[in-house]
Amino acid sequence: MTATPELRFPEFGLDWRSKLLAKPSDFSKGKGISKSDIHDGGATPCIRYGELYTEYGEIIDETVSCTNVDPINLRLSNGNEVLVPASGEVAWDIAVAACVMRPGIALGGDINILHTTDDGRFLAYYIGGKLKPNVARLAQGNSVVHVYGQQLSSLNVTIPEIEEQKKIADFLKAVDKKILLLRAKHDQLTRYKKGVMQKIFSQEIRFKTDDGSDFPDWKFKRFDEVFSFLRTNNLSRATLNYVSGNIFNIHYGDIHSKFQSRFKLSDEIVPYINTDDVPMKITEEEFCREGDLVIADASEDYADIGKTIEIVDLGGKRVLAGLHTYLARPDVEQAAKGFYGYVLQTFEAQLQIMKFAQGISVLGISKGNLGKINIPHPHPDEQQKIASFLSMLDEKVRAVSAQIDRMQTFKKGLLQQMFV
Template sequence: MSVEGQTFPKSVQPGIPKLGSTPKGWKRYRIGDLFDVVSRPTDLHDDQEYDLVTVKRSRGGIERRSRLLGRRISVKSQFLLEEGDFLISKRQIVHGACAVVPAEFSGSIVSNEYSVLRPRPVLSLNYLRYLVHSIYLQQTFFHSSVGVHVEKMIFRLEDWFKWPIHLPPLAEQGKLGRGLMDADAKITLLTDKKTALEEYKRGLMQRLFSCELRFTRDDGNAFPDWEKRKLGEVFDWVRTNSLSREHLGDDPASGVQNIHYGDVHGKFRPLFFQSKEDAPFIATTAPIREFKGEEFLRQGDVVIADASEDYSDIGKAIEVMEVAPDSAVAGLHTYIARPKAESLVLGFSGYLLRSAPMRQQIMRIAQGISVLGVSKGNLEKLVFWLPHPDEQRKIAAALSALDAKIDALSQKISEMEAFKKGLLQKLFV
């Protein structure tokens, strides 16, 4: 249980654990019916090395904390772990610190700050690995802990054992566990592919914008050398609106979106904006209820974040590729850079301003202590090399094709994660 007014940690959905009716073919147990408490005290030898492990929060698994000689371990009451044990941190379980012990940590030791359990034959290990992610079980952990502050709560195993729970037959547990493992494997595979593409894109941008790699004309001939220019020569700086996110309305009929500097920091994609559905990455911003005298974004505009607490984010930019008339504006802590002439091809500017040579210059001119900023005057002076328009098109096409593949993988990952989350909650509520 928890004290009155206790704040729930971020890893736990607030609420009292509630168990519905028993699904057909499933059986109702007490949690204590599923486990045996095990204790394997070990005598520490001064000259022998031991692996001490800990359990990460948010059901993040087990990791080695340290490897020490017996004489250097201050707490002498240590207990041996075996593969297949279920390990619970008594002080961190309110944050989801529990895990099944994998083979690589068999033989490690923990102090009596942990509860070590052994699942009985009615409970599949694979099923248990996913069961701990259910909202119900997370809430039972929290409500089986006592303390005046969330960081000082102590788990009471005897209380946790009293909670009821539903379990399917072992065969069904195995099937469900394998299905969730397959989903995890797909998510991992998709994530690895996405990471590899992102790394390839970063490398390609580095080579392109340093002129190490050049495109050629369709007939095989070389493009002209790149021209040295300043940002102030090719962009005009347009006024952004003065409304902060706190002053935005919530009327969806207004059709106006305010692009906040945080949206620019968080994305590395051209902006295609015809409606809220067309631009899901700014769906968190609110339409402006009353909008007068502001500068709407146009196709080809580049929105630049002018402030950040992190050097790696300062001056990040995103290009507007499509936008419905009078539908989008850039808000506080952003600049709008509008191309002056046809020397800049649509789709190229955003990549230019995100390229390593430009990012290095922007970070050098950033000023500030707690919050960093860049001025328009300093941005205008930055030097870059501008390729022929036809070579710009080839660069933009190559990079946008990679972005499309990365976006497709991101979408698949989101869909698989949503599927897994929905399945978990249906299975274990």
């Protein structure tokens, strides 16, 4: 059987050929390298199977781990091997592959190692892309799933001649490099913002008035001196949907998992309440306003308790704070829009919230205790300058995140269109 991909470099014209991925004898297994065997500055670079999920993409040029285990007890790479994890928690997650480029790298246990004369990079992209559903179907098990070299060897693949394989792999590697550069830029901006926030809220950095004079010294107030709490609805997720309705709802689970700290309705995927199906008595005061804080009052994680989003842009829509949330509305004479959402992101505010958190498996904080935390209270004009500056940094971070998403979507399309 012959075939050609949907997207192809014009200099190649030969049909692709179908074959089995490999012979069972082309597969071997890595040798166990335990966590205690990992040493910074160890003599032998190594790859453990869990790192195939967390640390690497389809091509491994450099490793993140080293070991001092005697090489005689290790399985060392020759270069161009394709690595597929032999176990994992979810069938879909186990369907990944990476090509180790260098010789002399120790390959840990629970790794299927494919020794091939094809371009290993090409096969890694193929297995983790077009072949991913086929690999996932091979996985067996319940709490832990497994896939074996003998199973992988039975996969049908359709591949070009080696030169076209190399051309495709080189192109996809260039796309990956662009994504890595964008991620590095994102990390750099995020670290910069974190450092600047620390300096601003420690008052190492101060802003000036428009005429260049100093703002007054900062004061500190209790949270409930600046904010008042309003009623929120208690609808469960079962009453919500992401398709249609006439009111948007901010559910505490989405605060933890989906929403940005600065809430713009145009940027978020928000569930609806359909009030035709769920009759509710809602006063106009209970709808979120720009400048409001919506605070999650429960979490399983100390570091996440009291996670807060600030409403900065509703786009003219109606939004309610929902289950396990507090809606805190500022005194507009005391609080500039956009400022206190940043305050509650600071380590000092989070530490106070964690001290008040109560519970065992699930942690919670009461309105009374939340109202007791001390928050900085600069002059409102200085608040606005701080908020505007940090908002500008957020927009830069958000723009790079959008670039990363677009590049990842582009790559995903390539992995479907450049393979058969």
